[in-house]
Amino acid sequence: MPHWITDPRELDHRIARRPHRVGLDTEFIRERTYWPQLALVQIALDDDILLVDTLAPGITDSLRPLLADAAVLKVMHSPSEDLVAFRHACGVVPQPLFDTQAAAALAGIAAGMGYQRLVQDALGVALAKGETRSDWLRRPLSPSQLEYAADDVRHLFALHDALDARLLGLGREAWLQEDCARMVANAERDDGDRWPHLSLRAAQFLDEAARHRLLRLLRWREAHARRADRPRSWILDNELAVLLAREPAGSLAQLQRQLDAHPKAPRKLADAIWQALQTPLDDEAQAPEPRNEDRDKQALRRLQEATASRSADLGLPDGVLASRRWLEQLLAAAESGNRWPGPLSGWRRAELEPALGPILSPGEGGSGLAADTSV
Numbered sequence: 001m002p003h004w005i006t007d008p009r010e011l012d013h014r015i016a017r018r019p020h021r022v023g024l025d026t027e028f029i030r031e032r033t034y035w036p037q038l039a040l041v042q043i044a045l046d047d048d049i050l051l052v053d054t055l056a057p058g059i060t061d062s063l064r065p066l067l068a069d070a071a072v073l074k075v076m077h078s079p080s081e082d083l084v085a086f087r088h089a090c091g092v093v094p095q096p097l098f099d100t101q102a103a104a105a106l107a108g109i110a111a112g113m114g115y116q117r118l119v120q121d122a123l124g125v126a127l128a129k130g131e132t133r134s135d136w137l138r139r140p141l142s143p144s145q146l147e148y149a150a151d152d153v154r155h156l157f158a159l160h161d162a163l164d165a166r167l168l169g170l171g172r173e174a175w176l177q178e179d180c181a182r183m184v185a186n187a188e189r190d191d192g193d194r195w196p197h198l199s200l201r202a203a204q205f206l207d208e209a210a211r212h213r214l215l216r217l218l219r220w221r222e223a224h225a226r227r228a229d230r231p232r233s234w235i236l237d238n239e240l241a242v243l244l245a246r247e248p249a250g251s252l253a254q255l256q257r258q259l260d261a262h263p264k265a266p267r268k269l270a271d272a273i274w275q276a277l278q279t280p281l282d283d284e285a286q287a288p289e290p291r292n293e294d295r296d297k298q299a300l301r302r303l304q305e306a307t308a309s310r311s312a313d314l315g316l317p318d319g320v321l322a323s324r325r326w327l328e329q330l331l332a333a334a335e336s337g338n339r340w341p342g343p344l345s346g347w348r349r350a351e352l353e354p355a356l357g358p359i360l361s362p363g364e365g366g367s368g369l370a371a372d373t374s375v
Helices: 008-014 059-068 080-090 100-106 115-123 143-154 156-170 173-189 201-205 208-228 238-246 252-260 267-278 293-314 324-336 347-360
Strands: 003-005 021-029 037-045 048-053 073-076 097-099
Touching (some): 037 080, 037 143, 048 059, 059 080, 080 173, 097 100, 097 173, 100 115, 100 156, 173 347, 201 238, 208 238, 208 267, 252 267, 293 347
Parallel strands (some): 003 048
Antiparallel strands (some): 037 048
């Protein structure tokens, strides 16, 4: 039976003897906040399962030493958001990490496979799906919630054993270690996207001055959303941000009228938005130009075809070796003489450069790009 833990002293006692690995999962809510609200932490310890009530006073402080213990491997499934939740609630990112979803992809099983499907396919165990949209902040949790939460860590050790053996046989343990280390570094830094305008398709239709204004707005929105702990779209939605960048107001009064014309506009933030629009960023001149889909289509297709061919040779599912977004970043880096983007550095560069280098720099027989270990 899982143990429901609300007393920090009991948690301290149960995790005092450190195992060589633990299974970890979380339940959190992120519907009305910027930061995930950590509601529950599930821990698999040898033959025990702890359901830790993170709403109880002092619990997150007691969790911290285990999460930070570098001698204890943390086995998790698709943990990128869980890592952010731990960092925000406990002040530490769990490491070292073994991500069973990433391991399944690198082992050639499937990319982005959910936990329930992986348990079913790898272990032949069918798990219930009834609590995927539960309110984990309510107390007490129902018996079905508790059982669902326990199941989320109950099979992690078996998955770890199976996937680790498969990666060992393929010689890909270092690939997973690199990917997991990058995921941890992302969560630790958590400084947001430097160039958020690149994710908006509408940005490619703006002139340079408008793109700079859009970048200023999106950077301001990110900072404000973090301080206010509210979703970005609640602060300023993308459509309105593009409009304000494309049609700049000549005065604060005109900006106020623009905001008044949109039902969900943040009218009370007009002064802050005006200041953001009027204040150049130190690095905005370095902002990369959004990719033009028509212009890039042929080069990107050649990169995708070469990547797909290499993926097939390695027995990797589509998108694992390089996603479309990563290849777009690589294409932009090649054109500007910058480095291989972080996700494509390391083992991926070693596998891809022989095939992609001639495409990126056909006259030189290689890309000439340096590795960029940043993410």
